[in-house]
Amino acid sequence: GAGVSQSxxxxxxxxxxxxxxxxxxxxxxxxxYWYRQSLGQGLEFLIYFQGNSAPxxxxxxxxxxxxxxxxxxxxxxxxxxxxxxxxAVYLCASSLEGTSGAYEQYFxxxxxxxxx
Amino acid sequence: xxxxxxxxxxxxxxxAASLELGCNYSYGGTVNLFWYVQYPGQHLQLLLKxxxxxxxxxxxxxxxxxxxxxxxxxNLRKPSVQxxxxxxxxxxxxxxxxxxxxxxxQGTTLQVKP
Numbered sequence: 001g002a003g004v005s006q007s008x009x010x011x012x013x014x015x016x017x018x019x020x021x022x023x024x025x026x027x028x029x030x031x032x033y034w035y036r037q038s039l040g041q042g043l044e045f046l047i048y049f050q051g052n053s054a055p056x057x058x059x060x061x062x063x064x065x066x067x068x069x070x071x072x073x074x075x076x077x078x079x080x081x082x083x084x085x086x087x088a089v090y091l092c093a094s095s096l097e098g099t100s101g102a103y104e105q106y107f108x109x110x111x112x113x114x115x116x
Numbered sequence: 117x118x119x120x121x122x123x124x125x126x127x128x129x130x131x132a133a134s135l136e137l138g139c140n141y142s143y144g145g146t147v148n149l150f151w152y153v154q155y156p157g158q159h160l161q162l163l164l165k166x167x168x169x170x171x172x173x174x175x176x177x178x179x180x181x182x183x184x185x186x187x188x189x190x191n192l193r194k195p196s197v198q199x200x201x202x203x204x205x206x207x208x209x210x211x212x213x214x215x216x217x218x219x220x221x222q223g224t225t226l227q228v229k230p
Contacts, residue, residue: 091160
């Protein structure tokens with residue numbers, strides 16, 4: 001079946017602009033995660049969704065970052081007033097469920113965000 | 117807070133050499149442990165995982181890892197590497213907040229020379 005898909009694959013934006021990144025998880029996966037991969041910080045957790053709710057937003061770096069998930073499926077990560085330090089690859093992952101941590105997370109190809 | 121430490125940042129080996137990548141984590145409770153691999157230009161994919169039971173776990177492509185609870189370690193091994201194993205390897209532990217979120221190590225870049 002289809003894996004996790006993300007769009008766009010690349011995004012170049014000017015500092016101060018807002019961006020939206022999209023994630024389509026594997027069908028039937030109730031848990032969805034956003035991570036960020038950057039040179040200086042490695043792979044960092046951003047936010048976790050179980051269904052449409054986000055019980056763990058502890059990784060969001062500032063209030064400029066927000067995410068939502070609708071219909072228990074597609075998720076959008078929004079970054080407002082982008083800064084150069086937001087440049088990174090944003091990865092989405094999904095799994096059957098998240099509460100036990102006992103299910104494999106399947107990762108998408110990522111969105112490479114460059115803020116100029 | 118949980119953390120994961122990978123001691124080797126960049127490893128260069130010749131084909132057929134043996135591989136061991138170190139991974140240590142800090143957390144005193146029950147953990148689930150993972151190794152992920154990212155081949156050049158590809159997605160992160162799961163190499164192997166430990167949840168419970170036999171501390172020696174086998175993964176894809178001949179990789180294995182041993183969970184040593186007393187040492188808080190989960191080292192990755194392969195007896196004989198191939199050029200196709202050139203990739204970045206990430207050790208990860210699930211967060212303790214019952215969300216399944218992963219805490220990753222900084223990654224190890226493995227370069228295998230043919």
